[in-house]
Amino acid sequence: MGKNDQELFAELRIKDEIYKLPIVEGTVGDNAIDIRSLRKDCGHITYDNGLANTGSCRSNITFVDGDNGVLLYRGYAIEDIAENCSFVEVAYLLVHGKLPNAEELLSFRRYLNEHSMIHEDMQHFFNGMPPNSHPMAILSSMVTSLSSFYPHIMDGDPNFDVTAARLISKVRTIAAFSYKKSRGEPIVYPRHDLTYCANFLNMMFANPVKSYETNPDIVDALNKLLILHSDHEQNCSTSTVRMTSSSGVNLYASISAGISALWGPMHGGANQAVIEMLSMIQKDGNNLKKYVEMAKNKTAKFRLMGFGHAVYKNYDPRNRITKKLCDTLLPKLNIKDPLLDIALELEEIALKDDYFIERKLFPNVDFYSGILYRAMGIPTNMMTVMFAIGRLPGWIAHWKETSDNPEWKIWRPRQVYCGPPKQAFVKIDQRT
16 A cells, blocks of 8 residues: 555556555445546456455445444444334434434334335235245335335435335335235234334234234344344345446335345345254254254255354354343243254354354354244244345435435446357358
8 A cells, every 4th residue: 555645545566557546444444445447547357256345335324343243333333222222213223324312203103104004906916926925025026016006206205204114114014914915814904003013013913813912022022133134234135225226216126126135045035044954953853963064064065054144254243132032032932942942052063163163154143033033923934024124224224325325326347258259150050
C-alpha cells in the first residue's frame, strides 16, 4: 500500500507497469481495494470464484466479524437485540436504521395488523398448487403475485413504513395459509388482537374444532429465532435481492428471488437438512462415530449439516442463543426430543476432534434452530419458510439501500472465458 496526500492506495504491478488503486475504508472490519477502473486502466479483471473476497456494495445495515464471532445489526450486538427486543422492533431497526420509540413501534404494529390480510382472490393460487408442493415454492410464487394485487410499490409508495409492513405481514399470512392448504385444513385468518408471532402461531395451529392457546414461552422463542435470522450481510439470498433490484425491478419480485435463493440446502434449507441428518443417524442406531468419520472422508460425499460457515471461523454467536433456547424451552414444554440428544453429543464429539478444530468447523445457527421449530410444532418442510419470514426485514432493508443508492447501477459481473476460441462453422452433412 502507498499513501499520497493522505489518500490511501494499493499498487498493482503487471509486468513493468504499476497501477494505483484507491482504498475504501469501512467503519469497522475489512477495507477494500477499489477496482472499478481496473479493466479500463490496465485491461484486466479480478477472478474471485464465489465472490468470497469481493465487496459488492457499501452497506450500513449489518456487520459480521467471522474470526471473532461478532454479529451487529445497525451497530447493536445480536446478543443484546435477541435478549431485549421483539422481532417487530428489529424489523423496524433494519428497515429504518434506528430502534423505534414507543410511538413509532405502536404505529408500525398498527400497520402490520392493517395489512395482514391477503386478497381473497389469491386463494385460487393455493388451490391450484399440488397438495405436496413445497411451501417455499408456494411462498416464492405468491410473493411475486403480490405485485399484481398490491401495485402501490410500483409507483413508489411515499410511506415506506406501509410498504415494509405490508410485505412483512402478508408473507407471514401466506406462509400460514400454505401450511393449512398442505394439510387440507381450512385457513385461519389473522387476528388484530395478537402480536406478530402469536398471530402466526394461531394461523398455523388453530382450527374450527379446537382453538389454539398461544404459549408465551413459544412466542418468546419464536421472536428470538426470527431475530437471529433477520439479516447476515451479503449472503447468497441477500446478494440475490440486491442483484435483482439493481435492474430496477419492484420489491416483490426482488424478495421472491431471495426466497428462491434461500431455499437451497447450502443456505436457508440447512435447518431442514440438519433435522433430516439427525433423523437418519437416529434410524441408524445413533451411530454418531460412523457419521463423524464419514464427514472426514472426502470420498464418502457426506457432510455434517449445520457445521461450518462461509464467514464464521469461530463459534457462531447465534448458535449459542439457539442452544440456550433448547435448554430452556424444551423442559418447559415437557418435551424430550431424541434428536436434541444426538445433536448435543454430535457437537461434543466434533468440538474435540482435531479434523473439525483445524478446519474451524463449528456449529452454526442452523444446527439447533430446527429442533426448536420441531418443539413448537413446525413441520420439517416449513423450517426454511420460517427462515424466510425472519430474513424478510433484512432483504427489505437491502432492497431499499440499493434503490436509494446515488451510485445505483445494474450488476453485471465479468467472467474469465475458458472455452474454445472462434472456430469455423461446419455444416451438418460435413460433420464426423
